[in-house]
Amino acid sequence: MGFYVLSELGMTPMFMSGYAAISIPISILTTTIFGRLIDRSVHGGALLTLSSLAYMCGCLSLMVRPEYSTVLLAGVAWFPVASAATSTTFALAFHNVAQGSDDRLSTGSRLKAANSIGWMIGPAAAFGIHGMFGSPVVFATLFGAGVVWGVLILTTVVLRGTARIQTPTARPAVRRPSPAIVTGLLVCGLFSAAHSLCSVALPLYVTQELALPSYAPGAAFTVKVFAELVVITLTPGVIRTFGVEAALFASGTASIAAFAIFLTAGSVPAVLAGAVVEGCYYGLFSATSLSYMQGLSDSRHGTNTARYMNSVVIGSLVASPTVGLVAQWSNFGVAIALAAAVMTGALIILAFASRSHRQRMQLDG
Template sequence: MLLQFTKSLGASALIPLMSFFIVEGLGSKPWQVGLYTGLVMPLTLVANRWAGEQLDHGFLVKRLLLISICAFIVLTALLTQVSSLLMLVLLVAPLMGLANMGSGTIFTYGRIYAERNDLDVARINSWLRMTVSLAWMIGPAASFTLVAQYGFSVTFFCAFVVGLVFLVLAWLSIPADFRSNSKPKVKSKDEPVNWGLLIAGLTCLGFVVTNTLFVSAMPLFFVQETGLPGSTPGLSLSVKCLVEVFVIFGSVRLAERIGIRQVLVLASVLAATSMLLFTQVTELWHVIAVSVMEGVYYGLFAGVSISFVQSFAPDRPGRATAIYMNSLFLGGMIGSVSMGIIASATDFKTVLYVAACSSVVALIVLMATLRIQPGTAQETT
């Protein structure tokens, strides 16, 4: 849990800051942010998939995680010296792709460790996911505060220190010989497709697109279109994150009673409802009330989603975790890009309607695939 918290703290301090750094720190045009993110995203997807396959085939967990940590340490050191967008794209972006595979590696490690020690896998997953939420409550606020007070170089140096702490924790806590049960690599190009796993990943994608669309549009929608105070976006996010952490703890118990898929169905209904209610808010207390519902839906999703995805490939935790992590990154990219396009063509309220539709799509996928269960999901070509 401490490993995942430290990894997420470093990532959350950098990822939201990069677009601001590109525009304000390097003096680049806003559209040039896409040059950086357009390279980091596919590299991250490839790195996550590669890491998952390596873990499933017996690659040492510690060695793989150290690759990710060293990439993070080097890129934070480089960021203190970067003076042009070209340097950022050529030097930092590839390292960021490698660094981003750290979370998935820790999630896979956590699952294998839990199985070998007869621990509750779903609960361990939810606790690991809770540490991610806690880190994202702290990291972005801390990094932007440091930038405002001391500048970008000091902020990147602090992230470098977090990376060093992460390195020490990984070195001390993960056994040098820890690996999954090695499986022979499939040499055939006609390896069967696990449709249940892909459907589970698609479901997660729907939730993440909803969240990203809302978070991207929320500040301008509340302040410009609704006329609420400038503190409203921050207050809404704080309430949501606070509720989310507590709900993550209870999501596993709820799943034990009604089932993981049913929890996700409930989350999708609450997600769509909260997005629609946000379009109607006119007072600050309206926002706070709906933010509680938003925190409930996202806490339910965050608490059980990784266990839901992993359940469709119990013998391939690395691949399943890679699918899960890639759904998060891909959903974030789709949501952030789509928000700008939708808002430019219409308005920010329309973005919230589209966000609601994304959750409805996740609900439809969940309901349409009721017969595809982890125990019965078959791999077919």
């Protein structure tokens, strides 16, 4: 949306920030509300249908009336409701598999793989259509995709009758998250913050400070996404063999290695090597983190999945302003070094959390 605000509407970056300042908090709130509704046995198919309708309304409004006021309306009323579908889908998926089974272990990997493929295809397709036909055709195409999405919700969720989480009471009391869940959310948020710090700083670091060709960041991103998808598909076996927490430790350790490769790189092949390691660590985190949080959670699948999604979003929010401040004070390489420091903090917290979890298990046993 930022590209549309700047390039198509001709607004200044301040207006792009204004949209983000409005839409992101509402998205977090909407995701939380959807999660609680799921735990109160509200039919997930109805919530997903509402999300698809909101998505279509947002695309249609931008197609018909391409103005900044419409962008703000979409950011307040339409797209936050649409974005809540991700956590709703994840919560329903985890509820509908047997706890402790191999299917449950692989559910997070499959969901994250589908999500990553969408991110790999969607932005590239949108920019390609924009370059050939313009933004109205982009929004028309997205509207059509929303229609297909709505049909899929109807045929695979609503009609199959597997979209309601049964709870002991109709309106469970809102309880504070347990210390284990809070710690898990902090770990996931720090992982997300470290990844976003590097992702924001890397293109400028590569082109401005390493003076490498302009194609290098794009090539690194492509290599990263490919490695990420490969690792996501292999992660269920890693979880079964070593466990979720060990996989998270491996992910964090590999991330620090990736940041070190970037900081010592002096050529395009070196940057690509770092991108491979980056894709491996983030693929492992993406496929493991949701299973990790579900393992800490109680029966409130909707609420805890929403909390997980929000922790990842909030962690990524700090990236852009932090990179800007650090670069203003020093350079983009320092921002990548800061990402390594943040990840180190996440690993320390994860180590203490794992120790506490083992102690609780011994006391319960």
